[in-house]
Amino acid sequence: MKGCVINLNYDSKKGKVLSYTVIVITIAICTVFYMRYRPNAYEIKMNDKLTFYVKDKEEFKIDLKNLQNDLKKEFKSFRLKDKFTWSRIHVNYKDLTPKEDIRKIILDSNKESLKKLDNKRVEIKSSDNKAVLAKKIKFLPPCEGKVTSSFGMRWGKMHKGMDIANAAGSPIYAALDGKVSYAGWIEGYGNVIKIEHNNGVETVYAHCKLIRVKKGEQVKQGQLIGDMGSTGRSTGPHVHFEVRVNGVPQNPANYI
Numbered sequence: 609m610k611g612c613v614i615n616l617n618y619d620s621k622k623g624k625v626l627s628y629t630v631i632v633i634t635i636a637i638c639t640v641f642y643m644r645y646r647p648n649a650y651e652i653k654m655n656d657k658l659t660f661y662v663k664d665k666e667e668f669k670i671d672l673k674n675l676q677n678d679l680k681k682e683f684k685s686f687r688l689k690d691k692f693t694w695s696r697i698h699v700n701y702k703d704l705t706p707k708e709d710i711r712k713i714i715l716d717s718n719k720e721s722l723k724k725l726d727n728k729r730v731e732i733k734s735s736d737n738k739a740v741l742a743k744k745i746k747f748l749p750p751c752e753g754k755v756t757s758s759f760g761m762r763w764g765k766m767h768k769g770m771d772i773a774n775a776a777g778s779p780i781y782a783a784l785d786g787k788v789s790y791a792g793w794i795e796g797y798g799n800v801i802k803i804e805h806n807n808g809v810e811t812v813y814a815h816c817k818l819i820r821v822k823k824g825e826q827v828k829q830g831q832l833i834g835d836m837g838s839t840g841r842s843t844g845p846h847v848h849f850e851v852r853v854n855g856v857p858q859n860p861a862n863y864i
């Protein structure tokens with residue numbers, strides 16, 4: 609009998625220790641998880657199309673005001689018409705959009721109205737850049753297939769493109785006329801093709817099985833440039849397709 613009681617005590621003690629351990633481990637895991645994936649930045653959308661990632665919303669607002677004031681000094685009647693919306697997200701700080709890029713892109717999208725205000729004072733080449741930003745130029749989808757992963761945050765990391773999957777060897781086409789700026793291997797991307805287009809637009813086609821173009825080559829929209837594959841960091845045949853404006857990755861869904 610006595611032994612039994614002792615045993616019970618012993619068991620409940622063990623149980624207590626065990627449950628404390630479980631609680632402590634759970635708290636530890638939750639803390640690590642929270643630290644890793646807690647929102648630490650803002651995703652800012654400009655006119656629902658272009659996306660920036662910034663650490664501090666207030667700082668962004670101040671930068672925006674400064675930009676507007678700078679422009680007002682030159683053009684009294686200037687007003688930024690772009691709409692900005694934001695949401696809290698977790699992002700790796702290396703994926704934040706550099707300030708100069710944001711400024712450049714906002715200036716770009718306001719080119720036309722600035723030009724109307726004063727033709728001489730803004731050094732802007734006549735351009736159809738605005739057209740690209742305004743989605744007037746239609747990109748050709750780089751391949752046929754199923755979109756298996758879209759642009760945006762994925763487990764606290766930025767997925768800078770859109771994944772389109774199909775059978776290995778499926779044709780990949782140039783989304784727009786342009787010049788091949790890179791054709792070769794990049795860690796993670798595998799065999800990758802980069803094409804430069806007008807107005808600071810660049811497209812990227814990753815994980816190719818085969819590259820059919822060379823660096824420096826001019827390509828036409830719809831031209832076969834490679835074969836779909838699964839090279840680099842990839843789990844199956846697909847094209848990882850990126851659209852960049854002035855180097856900043858944008859959501860390809862807004863273009864194709």
Ligand SMILES: [Zn+2]
Pocket residue numbers: 757767769770771847848849
């Ligand atoms: Zn991808």
